[in-house]
Amino acid sequence: MMAMRRPSSSVPYHHGNLRNALLAAARDVLEERGPSALSLREIARRVGVSAPSAYHHFPSLDAIAVGLAEQGAAEMGACLTAASEDRRRSSGDGKSLLRTGEAYVRFARANPALYRLMFGEGFQPASKGNDAVRDLRQRARAMIETALAGRLPAAELPVAGLFLWSVAHGLALLIIDGQAEPAKDADAVVLRVLQLGGRALARRRR
Amino acid sequence: MMAMRRPSSSVPYHHGNLRNALLAAARDVLEERGPSALSLREIARRVGVSAPSAYHHFPSLDAIAVGLAEQGAAEMGACLTAASEDRRRSSGDGKSLLRTGEAYVRFARANPALYRLMFGEGFQPASKGNDAVRDLRQRARAMIETALAGRLPAAELPVAGLFLWSVAHGLALLIIDGQAEPAKDADAVVLRVLQLGGRALARRRR
Numbered sequence: 001m002m003a004m005r006r007p008s009s010s011v012p013y014h015h016g017n018l019r020n021a022l023l024a025a026a027r028d029v030l031e032e033r034g035p036s037a038l039s040l041r042e043i044a045r046r047v048g049v050s051a052p053s054a055y056h057h058f059p060s061l062d063a064i065a066v067g068l069a070e071q072g073a074a075e076m077g078a079c080l081t082a083a084s085e086d087r088r089r090s091s092g093d094g095k096s097l098l099r100t101g102e103a104y105v106r107f108a109r110a111n112p113a114l115y116r117l118m119f120g121e122g123f124q125p126a127s128k129g130n131d132a133v134r135d136l137r138q139r140a141r142a143m144i145e146t147a148l149a150g151r152l153p154a155a156e157l158p159v160a161g162l163f164l165w166s167v168a169h170g171l172a173l174l175i176i177d178g179q180a181e182p183a184k185d186a187d188a189v190v191l192r193v194l195q196l197g198g199r200a201l202a203r204r205r206r
Numbered sequence: 207m208m209a210m211r212r213p214s215s216s217v218p219y220h221h222g223n224l225r226n227a228l229l230a231a232a233r234d235v236l237e238e239r240g241p242s243a244l245s246l247r248e249i250a251r252r253v254g255v256s257a258p259s260a261y262h263h264f265p266s267l268d269a270i271a272v273g274l275a276e277q278g279a280a281e282m283g284a285c286l287t288a289a290s291e292d293r294r295r296s297s298g299d300g301k302s303l304l305r306t307g308e309a310y311v312r313f314a315r316a317n318p319a320l321y322r323l324m325f326g327e328g329f330q331p332a333s334k335g336n337d338a339v340r341d342l343r344q345r346a347r348a349m350i351e352t353a354l355a356g357r358l359p360a361a362e363l364p365v366a367g368l369f370l371w372s373v374a375h376g377l378a379l380l381i382i383d384g385q386a387e388p389a390k391d392a393d394a395v396v397l398r399v400l401q402l403g404g405r406a407l408a409r410r411r412r
Contacts, residue, residue: 036242036328120383121327122242137385159395162386163373163402170376171368177326179343180368189365196369200406 019057021047023071026064030113035122038064065123070132072114077136079103084143097147101168101194102187104140108172115172140165148201160201167197225263227253229277232270236319241328244270271329276338278320283342285309290349303353307374307400308393310346314378315392321378346371354407366407373403 025046029037038061044054058064083103084096108115117123118133144161152160171193174180180189231252235243244267250260264270289309290302314321323329324339350367358366377399380386386395 116327119379119385121322159398160402162377162380162395163399165386166373166376166380166399167369168372168376169380170372170374173325173379174368174372174375179325180371189368192365193369193372196366196406197373200402 018047018049018053019067022049022054022057023064023067026068027071027114030068030117031111034113035065035117038122040064062123065117066130068114069118069123069130072111072118073130073132073136075111076104076107076115076118077139079107080140080143084147097144097164097198098191098194100143100147101164101197102190104168105172105175105190105194109175112176115176119169152201163200164197167194224253224255224259225273228255228260228263229270229273232274233277233320236274236323237317240319241271241323244328246270268329271323272336274320275324275329275336278317278324279336279338279342281317282310282313282321282324283345285313286346286349290353303350303370303404304397304400306349306353307370307403308396310374311378311381311396311400315381318382321382325375358407369406370403373400 022043025043026038028046029042040054040058040061041051043064044051047054058067080100080103083100086096086099113121118136141161144164145157148157148160171180171190175186175190228249231249232244234252235245235248246260246264246267247257249270250257253260264273286306286309289306292302292305319327324342347367350370351363354363354366377386377396381392381396
């Protein structure tokens with residue numbers, strides 16, 4: 001197995017370790033200074049390896065962006081799954097969807113630049129046609145549709161899913177971008193907005 | 207008044223004309239190739255003036271981004287106002303909000319890169335702290351809150367406004383980014399998602 005040595009320390013990088021170290025450095029740069037600050041040279045410098053060593057793992061900035069989007073999608077998927085499993089202990093599907101929505105917005109707020117990158121900012125290839133991001137999208141849609149299956153006719157599920165995703169995505173971005181006025185208690189505002197989303201899909205009296 | 211001559215034609219640029227021509231060229235570059243392709247040199251080249259002439263109007267890329275965001279905010283504001291005035295001829299506030307929401311998503315879909323720039327993509331200064339964008343935000347919120355004032359208690363208006371804005375913003379971006387599966391009839395899907403938003407705020411039986 002290939003190993004590289006950090007010039008400034010005695011910790012060697014094994015192949016997978018270096019890849020992860022480069023991604024971690026890229027993520028720091030992304031969150032600190034935005035997508036336009038990403039460069040292979042800067043990422044290699046932070047990790048303490050040569051630019052060609054970094055290039056070996058990520059031949060282009062787009063490759064790094066795709067790696068970051070995949071990592072983000074995996075982490076976000078785990079957060080949503082945890083929230084949706086939590087619902088099995090709670091009382092009914094309305095509450096579960098709320099918890100999943102809160103987890104969604106929480107992840108985006110905690111990783112604002114990564115979240116924006118996952119949705120195409122600066123790097124369209126990382127968003128469009130990326131398998132991990134597409135999987136996340138399908139998993140999120142499936143969770144929503146499963147939770148709603150008991151209360152809506154099947155034909156209404158795709159639009160209902162797109163609606164709930166729009167609420168969470170729009171809300172997360174408006175907060176990240178500082179477009180929504182800062183609230184004293186942002187968590188409470190998020191909850192109330194998501195509750196309105198659920199209200200639109202409440203069982204109808206027929 | 208300052209005038210410059212296009213090298214390739216006999217049409218002179220007066221001061222305001224050149225500014226507008228530069229903005230129009232910047233907008234073309236933005237929609238064709240994204241925010242990272244914006245450069246003063248390329249914009250000057252397209253207009254047929256020297257880079258210093260362009261620099262005179264826009265000393266930095268951020269200045270161009272702010273100019274584009276202001277132009278986008280003014281145009282979008284006009285579209286929303288037209289849609290909201292249209293409602294006075296229609297039957298009730300539910301319909302008016304729908305028309306305004308449709309106009310909102312339509313503008314974003316017709317100007318995807320400009321819309322993303324207005325919300326910070328690539329150029330945070332064009333989004334945060336820009337007076338025109340802030341005015342647009344406040345105007346849109348005021349339209350929504352006026353339309354809802356008859357059906358909700360005053361204390362609920364800010365959260366309700368943020369909710370409807372989240373639906374429109376999230377939906378517009380998911381469509382622009384190609385995250386939502388392409389529908390046979392995207393306009394009909396937009397309408398149905400916006401209708402769900404209205405349903406959340408329907409008058410409650412007390």
